[in-house]
Amino acid sequence: MDAIPYEHGLILAAILFVCGLLGVLTRRNIVFVLMSLEIMLNACGLAFVVASARWQHAEGQIMYLMILTLAAAEVAVGLGLIIQMYRRFHTVDISVLNEMKG
Amino acid sequence: MIVGWLIAILFLGGALAWASEALDAQLPKFIALLALLGSAVLVGWLALSGQANPLSPQGQWWVLADANWIPRFGIRFAVGVDGLSLLMLLLTVFLGLMALGAAWHEIRERSGFFYFNLLWTLAGVVGVFTSLDLFLFFFFWEVMLIPMYLIIAIWGHENRAYAAMKFFLFTQVSGLLLLFAIVCLAWFHAQQFGAFSFDYFALQDVVLEGRVQTWLMLGFFVGFATKLPAFPFHAWLPDAHSQAPTAGSVLLAGVLLKTGAYGLIRFTVPLFPEASASFAPFAMGLAAVGILYCAKLAFAQQDLKRLIAYTSVSHMGFVLLGVYAWNLYGLQGAVMTMLAHGFSAAALFMIAGGLQHRLHTRDMQRMSGLWSRLPMLSAMALFFTVAAVGMPGLGNFIGEFLSLLGAFQASRVATVFAALGLVLSAVYSLWVIQKVFHGPLLLPAGQGREPDGGLADLGTVELLCYGLMALGLLWMGLYPQSFLAHSASVLEALLQQTGTPGGGG
């Protein structure tokens, strides 16, 4: 079976990453921001997997496993914070929370 | 090892004083007293037995402790004492006791931590006066700075945060320059001799080309001149003094300022003789300007402590003048001025502190005619003011006269201008006497109205402190030889080693 050219994989990862980034930068709803962050993490993971396939190294896949656990932890903490935030401020709009400034 | 013990006693005494506060609020000051008396005994023993010690090969040093500290960079824990350090140690321990006397009734809050800071500052000063390793020297330089910062910041008066921060920034920035110059010097040593060394004697062998020498010399000069303080690096002092608690002022004026002068004599000139020689005219000019400028500023002040602070800067000008004359008269004059000014300025700050304690103000506009209510305090104030004016027969005169005598050989113009400072010192000093102690009686509103209560004359502790300092000044003025003899051989050796750029001597 023909291997998919690794450039394709990397381009897909880049596109996913930019999508996620745009989501982070543009969405005001913090749930969507969190989701966009997950997309970016997964884009990175994809890049790792593609790279490990290209160079026949296992480290990339191990890295992906670590990213998975990281993402899970992040979602757990992030969702907890979001619930707290909603309870306290009754909103999920991050632009409202701008009091931490000089 | 005695010096090591000396430093250890002060460090440990400080820690113990802090810890003991939990047991009893009165305990810390007695522990501090014990620690200071212990160190006084050690210094006294040094002074009496010092001459009997075998002289080290380096000349007049009695090297008393030397151990590896950080061998990777050739840093050693080397401390030693010679005649000059001994005098400074005597001053330090004596004024430490005086500061304790000043704090005895004044400090009531967090006294344990206060005495911890007091003793640690003194430990740092002792280290500075005895270090033979420049890295160690810088370490102690910082040790004395931070507790002092805390003393001002915690126990100071109304504007203490500003003053403490200013003090810290000035000393820290200048200290940074000093550190940079020290490290550069060690690096040049590594280049020329193949290994890092911060040893005082080893660094004297480093050969530096002209421009580099000048820059490094300036690093040292700014570091020490800020501490001294010399014009134009004096701006921190009036704020620090006016805000510090009395004991802090005593230490600051009496001891900490002298570390700057000591550094100039011990390090700046001997390490960079040629650069210092060509810099000497500027330094003497700065000294003369500082003497006159700060005397004039002193006259304009209304805050008594601020006024005394400016007079301190003015008098330190004589030290700078004497040091950069770099002949025996000038140097001995600088040393005597350091000692005598330590006494007189400390006493004057204690008097200002005592007045503030009694009247709750430092504003001279709100005092007048106190002689009739506080005759002993006023008489003491008169005595120390007269000493500060440079009355012959008291220590300050010897210092100022010798400084000027030495400076005259080096630069006549600077000397003549500096001598005008004698006139201005009379102007501001007598103004203080007139404003505060003479004239019709005037007390701040609500103060001492009742016949005897509210305004007590000197207490026992105060009388003892003032009496001792007055006797010290008389001794310095009438038989300065017992002090001059200690420093003479050291200074002569320094002069010989550097050549005499100032001429004369």
Place this chain on the structure above:
Amino acid sequence: MQEWTGLLPAFPLAGFVLLVLSRGRMPRGIAGVIGAGSVGLSFLLALTIAIGVLNNGGQAYTTVLWQWMQVGDFAPGFSFYVDGLTLVMILVISGVGFLIHLYATAYMADDPGFARFFSYMNLFVAAMLVLVLADNLLLLYLGWEGVGLCSYLLIGFWYDKPENGYAARKAFVVTRVGDTSMAIGLFLLFSQLGTLNIQQMLMLAPQQWSVGSGIAVAASALLLGGAVGKSAQLPLQTWLPDAMAGPTPISALIHAATMVTAGVYLIARTHVLFELAPSVQLLVAFIGLATLLMSGFTALTQTDIKRILAYSTISQIGYMFLALGVGAWSAAVFHLMTHAFFKALLFLAAGTVILSLHHEQDIFRMGAMRRRLPVSFWCFLVGSAALTALPFTSGFYSKDEILLAALGQEHYGMLLWTGGVLGAFLTALYSFRLVFVVFFGRDRHQGSSHGEDHAHAAVMEAMSPVMFFPLLLLGLLALGGGFIHVPVDTVFGAVHEEVHASQFLHALMILIPIFGVVIAWGVYGSASYQKAGEHLRERLLAAPIGRRAYRFWFSGWGMDALYQWLFVNPFMVLARLNRKDAVDQIYGWVAQAARVGNSVVVMLQTGNLRWYAISLVGGMVLVIGLGVWR
């Protein structure tokens, strides 16, 4: 006796220490005994020393108490040098000093600061003795500053009045200007001669310096600065009249008999240096001349009894400077001594008048005191006669010597002599104006604010034996002091050849003071002439020139105003302008710049999460871009 020389200043010093330690709790009797007795002991010792030395042919000797310090070659000692000049000085200081102390125990009896007063007085005597005994200039400087300090303390003795404090400060600061000049002189002398020992200097200087060389001129001019300040000569004379704010015994002791003559002593002591600098020596003569004329004119216009005497003191010291300037060293010292006698007498007598009138000092509110205060009157008369140099009084002999010596000056002899004689005329005029106004004429005190009966009861002579005895002795000395031979021939080397003035000039010198007295009698004295005199005075004052001259003289030739304008005001303005320290403000700018930078950076921190994310991304893109395209 010689080995006890060190005790001379030690007695009064011990008195000072005792009085200070007593903290004013000592009974007055004991304090008075300590105060006066310590000086008395010094006088007795001085007397025995003097007899010993004079029996020994006036042989000078040195006593070393201890080595003060030793810095390289600089090794001044606490050592005393005694020769004829020193003997004159210590006898005058301790003798006149003792009499004044004695007088003061009565004069100050009611003052709450009795012990403090005597402690300062004793300290003064000690310092003054050190000044004249010192064998090196540094020790002399110690005494010099010490007497200045005591003068300050005693002028401002009644400290609750701010004007006394002002006068005291003025005295100290103005003399300090001179002292600083002297200190610089010491630096110069030491750097050139390598010693401050006076006798060695006097020996070395002629060997190393030629006559009129720049160094000699500079050194002696700098010393002259010190002398001028202490002795209240032009241009530093302004402090002395104000110094009269102190108690009258102080004025007698410090500001007439002893301290103010320290400048004369200094120049006489270092006369060799001045001989090496003829231009400076001439300057000394002209300073003396200008001062004696100026203060003579000023004394004519003053109304305060003590200020008149103060200006007279300045004027008489002017005579001493004139003598020094023409090289008549022994004449200067002679006049110093006689002046100490008669001026102390005048001040003490003035003190009794002032005390009797409850501290009234305006002479035009006195008058006709002759009958009420006979002792004071006779003392005043004797003192004024000596001051005026009427024949056979002590002042006559000393002033005569000075004027003859002035005549003998090579180039300006006639000028100096004429000025001196004019000064003598003025002296006669103002001193007998004082006598006639205070002791003759109408009693103007009754009309003063005290109220009639009260004033009458008040005016009586408060004369205890303790006051009378010093007056009597000083009176005798003022009369007969001219016959004392001043043993200074060995000090000043060869005596100058006698100046032979013509009979006419001699007669002039005797007659002119008498003429002055007569005129004073005409204007102020005799009842018959008084009206005419007052009329004349009014006429003079009515004319614009007269009024202007009067005001000019009254203000001491405007020197105070000049200094106020030239030095004091600019200093005050500068001090006020820069109270906050411009240098501190420069550091303030640094702090300000840091604060501005902070506020700029703070604006970047909006608290908006997306803004942070965008800047993060932007930064990343920038870094990667730089990495790729570099």
